[in-house]
Amino acid sequence: MWHNLAQLVRYRGLIQSLVARELKARYRGSVLGIFWSFANPFLLLTVYTLVFRYIMKNDDEATRPYSVFLFCGLLPWTWFTTSLLEASGSLIAGGNLIKKVLFPAEVLPIVSVLSNMVHFVGGLLILGAFMIYHHHYPDPGDLIWFPVVVLVQLVFTLGLALIVAALTVHFRDIRDLLSNVLTFWFFVTPIIYFYQKPGVEAFSRYFKWNPFFHLAVSYQEVLFFHGPFVEGHLRSLLIMAVASSVLFLAGYWLFDRLRDSFAEVV
């Protein structure tokens, strides 16, 4: 396992070009091209803002301006959820490679996560534009923590992606199951609402068991809420960082265990 993990570094050129290919291929033939990377989050945000401003009115003072608040949680969530869904099908879609070419299979789910990370970064520009529009800026001091939050999410997502990718080869059901689990997960994570919102507090003792809760709140504290992050959720984030690393190693171990079966079962 450690040997294979070390090998991954050697494949960075491959991963890099596959991510580039993924992005190119996705928008090939569409009019807007790579611009969809920005247009998608923008449209998504517009829909959510319309719904929560005019239909299901959100009058929580703490979350004004709501679109900026919403986006701080929604953007990382979109990255997370599309990564997992794509990763779960990645080995089956890349079956030809696994069966016919000597190819490190873990590259495929990793590429799913990384190419969605590129979309995430594209979405950040839209977030920035909204911040400027609403004159709501993050504390500059907190911003240095932003890459840390992203890194923790990356490790966490990679770990889960490896697990779902490996298991989906054997149980195709996971793909369908996963999309429903993710929908549920989305609503129990304080993304469209503030986790200290009255009425939600009753559930707050369950929140800490939700890994994405820590990520979402970290993003919100770093990008949206004022006040130093160091005194806020940082401690939980660091615990989460350790847990994510363990999850990644566990995911990689499982993937490595099942590796030999891929070429035969896919």
Add this chain to the structure above:
Amino acid sequence: MNAIELDHVTKIYRRFGSRHFATLKSALLRRSILKDLSPSETFCALSDVSLRVPKGSTFGVIGRNGSGKSTALKLVAGITKPTSGTVTVRGRISALIELGAGFHPEISGRENVFINGIMLGLTKREIEMRFQEIVEFAELAEFIDEPVKNYSSGMYMRLGFSVAVHVDPEVLLIDEVLAVGDEAFTHKCLDKFADFKRRGKTILLVTHSLGLVERFCDEAVWLDGGRREAEGDSKRVIGAYMAKVQQDEEQSLERADDKLHAVSERPQPPSAAGQAVDPTQDMSSVGEGRWGSRVVEISQVGLLDLNGHAAHVYQSGDMMRVHLRVHAQRPVDDFVFGVGIFNAEGVCVYGTNTEVEGFEPRTLSGDADIFLILESLDLVEGTYKVDVAVHTRDGVPYDYHRLFYTFRVKSRTKDVGIYRPRHRWTFEGQVSIASHEP
């Protein structure tokens, strides 16, 4: 030194037969995930195969479908792991198992060359250096910036092949991929292999084309049912393999014959029974069958070789004897024996009978043996069926066996047509020509 070593390699494939329809839910309910991930049934694709391929040699792997050839190749390529035993390969491998396996249809040929090259272990710089050569070899200069999905299958294969051979491997694995393009491209591929060979690279070639193995390979191994049947000089291995194939064909034709004999005892087709049938007429509309009044019965038919043994597979030019054992229920004085040979398309290759050849029937009673001796089966390779009949001089059948008996003609020469006249070539004047034949 050996470039490839297989040491007592066994590969057992798991067949997840019973689990195919199981779902995660049921696995969870039965708490049997771990159990289900272990094999339920197994299939042994290779058993205890050892192989040494010396560096710089060209090595052929032959055998019928399902004999484990491709499994062996995948093991060497490292795509699958052996269940037991060890596989050692020294040097960079490029496996031509499926050409263009990593191509993405939506992006251009150019980008695919780069990604495919990286997958095969080249760096970006190395690909840049070879890019021109790759494109020229694939003859795709005009289309290299088109998305691969618009390529014809030949173009796709050519590009895949071109990238794979330009990886400049020390060990090249080839699985039946030479049928990738037109004649000219195939020649180019063969030249490329010859070039590899000259430069001392190791080539492992899996193919059904025995001619290719004979021409290119120094040594060969013959796998059958996952076991190593023979290994060594390629000509010798091919010879052994062909002998086995011939023997198996012989057996399967024999079995088919037995089946037909069983069938032939069915009631005769009423439409044909008792009607006058002339075997020299075109009968392609009539299928297999047996009919006639059975006043004279053909009780046994044999196709015999030179030594008088029953045989179903002949080399072109061999002697064949058609033996009819007949039994007359009562003495008759009006009888004609006939034999017809038909090829797989139903064309009558040859038909004759004692009447047309001017024999005058006198008497026939009780048992008799009739032989038609064909001194030389001057036929091209193929499967042939035989009609035999006894009938009256007017053509009213006593016993007619239609297309019951099958034999195969084999030939090292892939000539075409129906009939092979005895022939030879001579050359005179300003011509220099050499024979491939040993």
